[in-house]
Amino acid sequence: MIDYEPSSGPFAHTRNSSVRIMYTVLLSLVPALLFAVYQFGVGSLRTVLVCCVVAVVTEYVCLKLLQRRTRACIDGSALLTGLLLAMSLPSTVPMWLAAMGSAFAIVVGKQIYGGLGQNLFNPAMLARVMLLICFPVEMTSWALPTPLDFSHNLITVPDGWQQFDGVTAATTLSGLAKTPDSLSSMFLGSQAGSLGETSSLLILAGGLLLLQRRIIHWAIPVSFLVGLGLPALIGHWLAPATFLSMPTQLFSGGAMLGAFYIATDLVTSPTSVRGQLLYGLGCGLLIWLIRSFGNYPEGVAFAVLIMNAASPLIDHYLRPAIFGSRSLAEK
Structure with a gap:
């Protein structure tokens, strides 16, 4: 043998x-x-x-x-x-x-x-x-949306649509908005914000395409959204005047973009499913902490970079066993 x-x-x-x-x-x-x-x-x-x-x-x-x-x-x-x-x-x-x-x-x-x-x-x-x-x-100077108007069988181009500058406005996460955006406006995208952070619906559609093509794994997006949504749900239930609701946390800012396109980066994320679950949970929890207690209204980039730094450590302790190898106990 x-x-x-x-x-x-x-x-x-x-x-x-x-x-x-x-x-x-x-x-x-x-x-x-x-x-x-x-x-x-x-x-x-x-x-x-x-x-x-x-x-x-x-x-x-x-x-x-x-x-x-x-x-x-x-x-x-x-x-x-x-x-x-x-x-x-x-x-x-x-x-x-x-x-x-x-x-x-x-x-x-x-x-x-x-x-x-x-x-x-x-x-x-x-x-x-x-x-x-x-x-x-x-x-942090976000512009108000100035979409084209297709009503009355005509295309109306607003003045601001053709300009390189825009009228700045506060976002829901900044805490300066006089009237918070509705759930539908946050999900569909008719809110102030960065370019790719407004329409959660289209980001979600693109993310589902990546899941269907097996470009990304479900573990990171799901754990990411759970790590952000669960503390948001508990915090809003305990102190609704202090903490934003779960839908606002999930559909505002770069949460959806981060869950499907940023945190799922194949190079900077863990390789094992257990590691990806821990990684996604950490990203979501850090975003909620930064948004709720930090000086920055948006925390996706900071949270992802922190968990990027922890990714090699996660891989070290949660890496899958090689097929045919002996466990430490057997050795």
Whole structure:
């Protein structure tokens, strides 16, 4: 009998590749992107274009300087980073700030660690936190939606839709709104906020597509929403005047975007199902704590980065056993 030590490896293969995964995720974000342009006007489209172009160009320059294959800049990872960053920015953000954040995401959030698959933190959220700390006024100036009017069989274009600037307004999470948004407006997207954080319905539809295509696993989105929704439900039940309700916590800000697109990043999240459940619960709980007791009204980016740092530790203690290996007790 041959005595050998079993080793792990990619013994199972699928049709999915990193390029296919990246462009599938990009495709699932198209409905939310089009709705953002419809809601906030052409200024939002300019923000998206600046972030995506700067991300790809920065990726190309980094690969060129590192003497690596420059075609990797079109593998979809840089484009996805730019799009996720753009969808977490206000539509009225200055273009130089969007460009700075996109370049920071690629250089500091990705390439400094070694490129695709090596980064410890989600690049888009790392850039958002940097911008939020350095430029808090610009990053918290959300614009009121100015959607097109299709009533009376005519298309009415409001004045603000064609402008790059907009009228700023408070969000429900900021606590400054005189009348909180209704549940329907938060779920459908007719509320002030960042580009990709308004329509929870379209984000949810894109997330379900990713689940159906097995790009992401159910463990992180479900545990993420439970970790945020459960303390919100208990807190609002105990002190409704102090804590926001569970639907407001789930459908406001970047909660849905974080649950399906940010926290589920394959590189920065744990690999085992148990680890993903713990990771998602931690993200949700941290978001509720930051929103309820912190100085920032939105806590998705901070919570995800904290749990990104804990992801290697989670993997160390909750990693699945290799098939055929002996347990510690047997050894």
